Amino acid sequence: MLKRLKAKEDSLEISIAKWVELAEGNGEDQADLNCALCETYKNRKRDHSTDCAKCPVCLKIGKRYCDGSPYELYVHVETDFSIDDAEREEKMRTLATKERDFLISLRKPS
Helix, strand or coil: CHHHHHCCCCHHHHHHHHHHHHHCCCCCCCHHHHCHHHHHHCCCCCCCCCCCCCCHHHHHHCCCCCCCCHHHHHHHHHCCCCCCHHHHHHHHHHHHHHHHHHHHHCCCCC
């Protein structure tokens, strides 16, 4: 991801590609550690008051840290060990598809 960002690839497109992989049951979510949007828009300094302020997800939803997006539900399912692995994987793929579609909806019209 970092190489792609350094090559000036669009962070939204990199994030969409991540969620395409997750929706297909591949890849891995490491929260903000492998999110191109977080890498671009999250303040890595101690003052977190400006975190996400210009992130397209935050601008659309009006909340920071992807709260209110399909990702919030994805994290809940990912950490819900009261359901069996197969059911969790299925739900995670469904929510990954919703997150992918949500991110696609944030593309600027061409």
